[in-house]
Amino acid sequence: MKLYPFLFPLLVPMAAHSMDAGPSADDLALLATADVVIIGETHDNPAHHEVQAQIVAALQPAGLVLEMLAPEHVSVLTKDVQGFSEAWEEAGWPDYEMYLPIFTASNAEIFGAAVPRDVARASYTEGVAAHFDGDVALFGLDQPLPRDQQEQRLDLQFFAHCEAMPRVALGGMIEVQRLRDAMLAKVAIDALEHVGKPVVVITGNGHARTDWGVPATLQQAHTDIIVKSIGQAEDGNAPEGTFDLVYDAPSVDRPDPCETFK
Incomplete structure (x- = not known):
């Protein structure tokens, strides 16, 4: 079985908060004011996907952007939504159901908006600016991250990799994260231009955070785009970063990801 780091939540201690299990009528009214709504998740938590489906049903977006889906697979999916599970799971994502x-x-x-693995690997070693299929300057990829943000991102990657890899060797992971943020933002803008608003983006919590994820990348490119972002917690432990709304769900039983590093 292949193991992919993006399937596991970051292993960072977080404080417990009181959060709702799903959106209220007021929340949905707020989300309806946005051009782009970004809904985060922990990939293997079914309750997070139930919330995503609930919001999509309420908003009836014109466009739906997915981190998990390769652009070349869109036509295959749309021709047979029910039968797409094999291709989905071959890509390493949790249960298609x-x-x-x-x-x-x-x-x-x-x-x-999925980034091909060969492109992600190349970005790891050569940097995001060399491999982003779009306007590098528009999305701020021609500039280094602020030092404090770079340090925070290194800390998160260090914890996410169970402190088993040298912290200084994890800069490539940050480049890949920036690449995925920019690709999601680019495709969301393309969707807005092609089908209109609202556009809903389905992605991991790390990409949904407003302080440096897809929302910040969208704002970098187009300050007039109205973005609302949702994070999804487990057992009251809020995901790292800031969000417009955060919902909570029970955690799921999952293998200890640190076992792969032992």
Whole structure:
């Protein structure tokens, strides 16, 4: 079985908060004011996907962007939504049945924003600016991150990799994260231009954070785009970063990801 780091939540201690299990009518009204709504998740938590499907059903977006879906697979998916599970799971993502209700909750046009693995690998060693398929300057990829943000990101990667890799060797992971943020932002803008608003983006919590994830990248590119972002917690432990809304769900039983480093 292949193990991919993006399937596991970051192993960073967090404080408990009181959060709702899902959106209220007021929350949905707030989200309806946005051009782009970004809904984070822990990938293997089915309750997070139920919330995503609920919001998609309520908003009935014009476009639906997914981190998990390769652009070349969109036509295959749309021709046979029910039968796409094998291709989905071959890509290493959790059970397709958790995601299926998101696809069937609306008639949104679907857009894939997955970064090919060979491109991600090249970005790890050569940097994001060399491999982003878009306007590097528009998304701020021609500039280094602020020092304090770079240090915070290194800390998060260090914890996410169970403190088993040298912290100084994890800079490439940050480049890949920036690449994925920029690709999601680029595809969200393409969707807005192609089908109109609202556009919903389905992605991991790390990409949904407003302080440096996809929302910040979108704002870097187009300050007039109205973005709302949702993080999803487990057992009251809020995901790292800032969000417009945060919902909570029970955690799921999962293997200890640090076992792979022992």
